[in-house]
Amino acid sequence: MPASAGNLDEIRQLTEKECRLTPQRGAILQALLEMEDRHPTAEEVYQVARRNWPSLGLATVYRALDMFAGLGVLYRLDAGDGRIRYEINDGPHQHLICLGCGRIFEIREPLELEGLLKSKYSDFEVTYSSIRFFGYCQDCRLKKQR
Ligand SMILES: [Zn+2]
Ligand SMILES: [Zn+2]
Structure with missing residues (x-):
């Protein structure tokens, strides 16, 4: 792969x-x-x-x-x-998913969790991870405030 x-x-x-x-x-x-x-x-x-x-x-x-x-x-x-x-498949990344409008924002942050996982469970080869964060985007937050 x-x-x-x-x-x-x-x-x-x-x-x-x-x-x-x-x-x-x-x-x-x-x-x-x-x-x-x-x-x-x-x-x-x-x-x-x-x-x-x-x-x-x-x-x-x-x-x-x-x-x-x-x-x-x-x-x-x-x-x-x-x-x-x-x-x-263009490499590991994470998603911010808005529960208001459904937009998906792609972020590429080095996640401490993935490093921790690699050191702690080194006998498991991670080839793919899918981390999703759900919440509200700025537009939806502004709409809610009105
Ligand atoms: Zn939104
Ligand atoms: Zn993506």
Whole structure:
């Protein structure tokens, strides 16, 4: 598994090693990269990928997303709203999730907890972690105050 797969070429190479990167799957990857900081759902990926590959079906998108997730190219993110979101594996980061408007903010802070975990449970190899902080963004906090 790659520690990170930040660009399309790396992802293409990895995917081609493991399976056939069909033009449909290529369009899906491209869509994910275009929406990298938006944590799209499968339906949102489908809408964007269809612009590059109009005959694409939603079922193909679901299957491809599952496959990419299995390869470690993608991660699934559960933002607590019952919809699974996807993001390219571009290294460890954390999410701030607003309970008011549903926006997801990506943060990259070195977390003491992860260091502690590594030293304390050194026989467990961590390849992925998903830390979510729930609360209210500034906009929603201002709205509540009114
Ligand atoms: Zn908000
Ligand atoms: Zn993220």
